[in-house]
Amino acid sequence: xxxxxxxxxxxxxxxxxxxxxxxxxxxxxxxxxxxxxxxxxxxxxxxxxxxxxxxxxxxxxxxxxxxxxxxxxxxxxxxxxxxxxxxxxxxxxxxxxxxxxxxxxxxxxxxxxxxxxxxxxxxxx
Amino acid sequence: xxxxxxxxxxxxxxxxxxxxxxxxxxxxxxxxxxxxxxxxxxxxxxxxxxxxxxxxxxxxxxxxxxxxxxxxxxxxxxxxxxxxxxxxxxxxxxxxxxxxxxxxxxxxxxxxxxxxxxxxxxxxxxxxxxxxxxxxxxxxxxxxxxxxxxxxxxxxxxxxxxxxxxxxxxxxxxxxxxxxxxxxxxxxxxxxxxxxxxxxxxxxxxxxxxxxxxxxxxxxxxxxxxxxxxxxxxxxxxxxxxxxxxxxxxxxxxxxxxxxxxxxxxxxxxxxxxxxxxxxxxxxxxxxxxxxxxxxxxxxxxxxxxxxxxxxxxxxxxxxxxxxxxxxxxxxxxxxxxxxxxxxxxxxxxxxxxxxxxxxxxxxxxxxxxxxxxxxxxxxxxxxxxxxxxxxxxxxxxxxxxxxxxxxxxxxxxxxxxxxxxxxxxxxxxxxxxxxxxxxxxxxxxxxxxxxxxxxxxxxxxxxxxxxxxxxxxxxxxxxxxxxxxxxxxxxxxxxxxxxxxxxxxxxxxxxxxxxxxxxxxxxxxxxxxxxxxxxxxxxxxxxxxxxxxxxxxxxxxxxxxxxxxxxxxxxxxx
Numbered sequence: 150x151x152x153x154x155x156x157x158x159x160x161x162x163x164x165x166x167x168x169x170x171x172x173x174x175x176x177x178x179x180x181x182x183x184x185x186x187x188x189x190x191x192x193x194x195x196x197x198x199x200x201x202x203x204x205x206x207x208x209x210x211x212x213x214x215x216x217x218x219x220x221x222x223x224x225x226x227x228x229x230x231x232x233x234x235x236x237x238x239x240x241x242x243x244x245x246x247x248x249x250x251x252x253x254x255x256x257x258x259x260x261x262x263x264x265x266x267x268x269x270x271x272x273x274x
Numbered sequence: 275x276x277x278x279x280x281x282x283x284x285x286x287x288x289x290x291x292x293x294x295x296x297x298x299x300x301x302x303x304x305x306x307x308x309x310x311x312x313x314x315x316x317x318x319x320x321x322x323x324x325x326x327x328x329x330x331x332x333x334x335x336x337x338x339x340x341x342x343x344x345x346x347x348x349x350x351x352x353x354x355x356x357x358x359x360x361x362x363x364x365x366x367x368x369x370x371x372x373x374x375x376x377x378x379x380x381x382x383x384x385x386x387x388x389x390x391x392x393x394x395x396x397x398x399x400x401x402x403x404x405x406x407x408x409x410x411x412x413x414x415x416x417x418x419x420x421x422x423x424x425x426x427x428x429x430x431x432x433x434x435x436x437x438x439x440x441x442x443x444x445x446x447x448x449x450x451x452x453x454x455x456x457x458x459x460x461x462x463x464x465x466x467x468x469x470x471x472x473x474x475x476x477x478x479x480x481x482x483x484x485x486x487x488x489x490x491x492x493x494x495x496x497x498x499x500x501x502x503x504x505x506x507x508x509x510x511x512x513x514x515x516x517x518x519x520x521x522x523x524x525x526x527x528x529x530x531x532x533x534x535x536x537x538x539x540x541x542x543x544x545x546x547x548x549x550x551x552x553x554x555x556x557x558x559x560x561x562x563x564x565x566x567x568x569x570x571x572x573x574x575x576x577x578x579x580x581x582x583x584x585x586x587x588x589x590x591x592x593x594x595x596x597x598x599x600x601x602x603x604x605x606x607x608x609x610x611x612x613x614x615x616x617x618x619x620x621x622x623x624x625x626x627x628x629x630x631x632x633x634x635x636x637x638x639x640x641x642x643x644x645x646x647x648x649x650x651x652x653x654x655x656x657x658x659x660x661x662x663x664x665x666x667x668x669x670x671x672x673x674x675x676x677x678x679x680x681x682x683x684x685x686x687x688x689x690x691x692x693x694x695x696x697x698x699x700x701x702x703x704x705x706x707x708x709x710x711x712x713x714x715x716x717x718x719x720x721x722x723x724x725x726x727x728x729x730x731x732x733x734x735x736x737x738x739x740x741x742x743x744x745x746x747x748x749x750x751x752x753x754x755x756x757x758x759x760x761x762x763x764x765x766x767x768x769x770x771x772x773x774x775x776x777x778x779x780x781x782x783x784x785x786x787x788x789x790x791x792x793x794x795x796x797x798x799x800x801x802x803x804x805x806x807x808x809x810x811x812x813x814x815x816x817x818x819x820x821x822x823x824x825x826x827x828x829x830x831x832x833x834x835x836x837x838x839x840x841x842x843x844x845x846x847x848x849x
Contacts, residue, residue, distance in 0.1 A: 161636055167643035174650045240742060243710050250711075253635060254642035254679050263714075 153198035153268035157181040158188040158214065159230065160206045171257060177264070185209025192222055198268045201260070203230045203253075204238045212242060219246045226267035230255065307597045314589035319582055326578045333570055342530045345543045345556060348486065349528035352494065353545045353554050355482055360441060360550055363474060364456055366396065371460045371470040379404045379470065380412040382421075389415035400453055400473040405431070407467050416473070425471075434459050434469055441550040444476050444496075444504040444513065452476045452513045454504075476513070480505050491559035496552045497521075504552055522553065533557075631682040638678050645671040684811065696846060697738050701766050701776055702727045704738070708745045709764075712753060719758040726765035734776055734844045740818045741842075747811040748780050748826075748838045755784025755836060774844045775824075781837040787830040795828060822846035 155177055159165045162183060169179040180195065182188035186209055188200070200218060204211035215227050226248040231239045239250050248267045251260055370388065371379070378384050389402045401416020409426025425431045434440040434457045442455040457471040483494055483505055496504035501516050510517045522529065522544045533542040543556035649668040652658050709716075709723060716723055752762045762782045769775040787795065796816040816826050823843045830836035 161640060163640045164636070164643055167640065167647045171643065171647050171650050174647075174654055240707050240711055244707070249714050252679070252683060254639040254675055256676075257646050 153264070153271070154178045154180070154196065155264060156188060156191055156197040156200045158185070158200060158206070158211075159203040160184055175261065185211070185214040188214055189217055192218065192225070197225055198271045199264050200225055200227045201230060201264075202227050204242060212238060212245065215242060215245050215247055224271055226271055228260075228263055228267060303597050303601055306600065307593050310593040310596065311589050314593070315585065318585045318589070322578065322581055322585070326574060330571070330574060341541065345530050345541065345558065346528040349543045349545050349554060349556050352483065352486055353528070353547060356479065356496070356552070356554065357548055359478065359482060360456075360547070363396065363399075363472070364439065364441070364458070364549070366392070367456055367458045367470055367472055371458050376404075376462065376468050379468075380406075382413045382415070385413045385415045398475045398478040400475050402470070402472045405469045405471055412468075430455065430457060431469070435467070439549075443498045443502065443551055446514065452504075476505060493557045494555070496547075496554055498551050499553065510557070517555075519555070627685040631685040634678065635682045638675055638682065642672065642675045642679075645675065696735050698733045699736055699738055699741060700733050701731055701778060701842070702729075704741055705745060705764055705766060705778065708742055708749060711746065712749060715753060719753075721753065721756055721759065722761045724761065724763045726763060728765075728767040731766060731768055731776055732844055734842055736822065736842065736846050744815040744818050744840065745778070745780075747815045748840065751811070752780055752782040752784065752836070752838075755786070756782050757784065760784055769841070776842045776844065778840045778842070779837060780840075781835065783835040786832040786834055787828070787836055788832060792828060792830055796826070
């Protein structure tokens with residue numbers, strides 16, 4: 150069923166663990182990272198079609214991580230989690246090349262939908 | 275310096291000194307008005323009055339000099355002329371009585387001869403006679419038969435015995451025309467004496483006085499100490515009539531005073547003649563004398579009254595204007611205070627809201643995922659006993675999470691208003707940015723977004739984030755309003771009638787807004803959606819736009835759609 154790999158990046162461990170378990174229940178291959186540095190390290194180790202990226206994180210911020218992902222892995226699609234309802238970051242993220250955004254807390258079905266599209270566009274691109 | 279100021283302050287009216295702490299509300303302004311008027315009047319009218327008073331007295335004294343001096347000269351010179359006249363006649367008689375013996379003078383023929391030569395020299399002499407110490411007229415030369423008449427009991431005879439000389443008042447006597455008498459005594463041996471008595475026509479007096487040119491309205495005449503006229507006067511009666519004037523006190527020098535009678539004020543000048551019971555009187559009518567003075571007085575008064583009136587009017591009007599301005603400024607200040615207070619309240623509310631939203635959002639996301647996981651676990655394992663019941667509970671949790679999510683989202687949007695940074699913004703770019711944020715949804719729901727952007731729009735100065743929020747709100751609303759496959763048209767243009775204003779119109783063909791809702795659409799917490807939104811979006815958007823002097827207009831018809839027009843000035847008027 151799942152023909153794409155997802156990297157979930159968020160600083161809230163509980164959130165990450167619950168969400169990855171839910172995605173895995175749906176047969177999606179999920180890795181997780183708790184901060185930007187870790188996420189970039191994972192991307193070097195392994196290839197992901199989709200990255201779910203929280204915008205507001207301590208340390209390396211979400212937008213900076215997005216920028217780096219887009220420069221090193223231009224094929225990887227990034228879906229932003231704008232957990233703070235901030236239009237500005239959302240729009241900036243879209244400008245930087247994010248595939249889409251999701252407002253936290255997210256609806257799992259919506260997320261699956263967007264991930265599917267993102268993965269599809271990787272194949273297309 | 276401060277000491278002087280303290281002293282000055284002590285002199286100031288209380289209300290002014292205490293302003294603006296004194297009083298409250300309207301009475302404070304009326305007090306201020308009163309004090310302003312008082313001070314203006316005190317500083318303008320008092321010096322004016324002083325000036326007028328000084329002027330008045332100075333002019334009065336100058337006028338007095340001009341009027342009084344000539345009058346007093348006139349009186350003095352006339353007095354001297356009259357005195358000279360009298361003393362000349364007196365000396366002549368004195369000479370006669372010394373040079374001639376008693377026998378010579380008592381001889382009627384000799385006396386006739388002497389009188390003839392006297393009259394040749396001084397025609398005003400009417401007669402001449404010799405009276406012995408018993409008062410008997412021993413000889414007489416003149417037009418009347420007076421020889422043998424006895425004067426022993428007459429007052430003048432008593433006086434001449436005592437003083438040696440007598441000048442009588444004017445009287446008609448036996449001859450029925452005014453004349454007066456000069457009598458000179460000469461002592462003989464053993465206390466015996468005789469008197470030479472001459473009568474003098476007053477016509478000469480009249481001539482002397484009338485030769486002094488007087489202006490009409492003036493009068494110059496002689497009176498005796500009883501106030502009886504000794505010479506005819508122009509306005510005060512004929513010879514031997516009594517004048518209606520008070521008898522002035524004795525003075526050899528010319529004196530000028532004021533008197534009053536039924537005709538008003540006049541100037542009265544007088545001097546007593548030496549050696550005779552005559553007072554020289556000069557009267558000037560007020561019309562002539564005071565005319566200049568009265569003119570000046572009334573002119574002065576007119577100028578004064580007009581000036582005071584002008585000062586009063588000007589000070590009242592300027593004060594009213596000033597106080598109104600102060601009142602306006604106070605009101606403006608008050609409203610600014612209220613506004614600032616309101617803004618500060620909003621800002622702290624915003625910070626609070628942002629804090630709450632930040633803090634709640636993360637645990638909310640966790641609840642969401644945990645509940646979701648719970649749901650997943652139940653759903654994926656089919657043998658769980660109370661599956662349906664549990665799923666109901668989990669769905670309820672998830673719905674509540676969604677509600678919370680909306681609230682925190684809006685709260686954060688609300689909080690963002692406070693952080694303003696003005697940038698140069700091209701409105702077309704901004705609209706496209708915002709649309710980029712929504713194009714996925716448009717794609718999925720097959721909503722057709724038509725852009726109608728004018729290319730010649732000047733950049734506007736505004737906060738980018740705020741404007742993004744405004745358009746995101748309105749376009750989002752349009753997305754919510756339309757069915758899948760609906761149409762949204764966004765157009766931008768410069769306002770043609772009002773330069774410096776940009777208009778952005780977002781029109782949809784969605785369900786429209788009910789007229790009742792339309793009235794409240796910008797009220798905070800008014801939401802037309804059932805489950806969607808907190809109702810803060812449009813209120814915030816309107817606040818952002820209105821703050822800069824812009825506006826949001828709405829037209830809507832149920833079933834046909836809504837049109838939102840955002841009017842933005844190029845330059846935010848607040849900034």
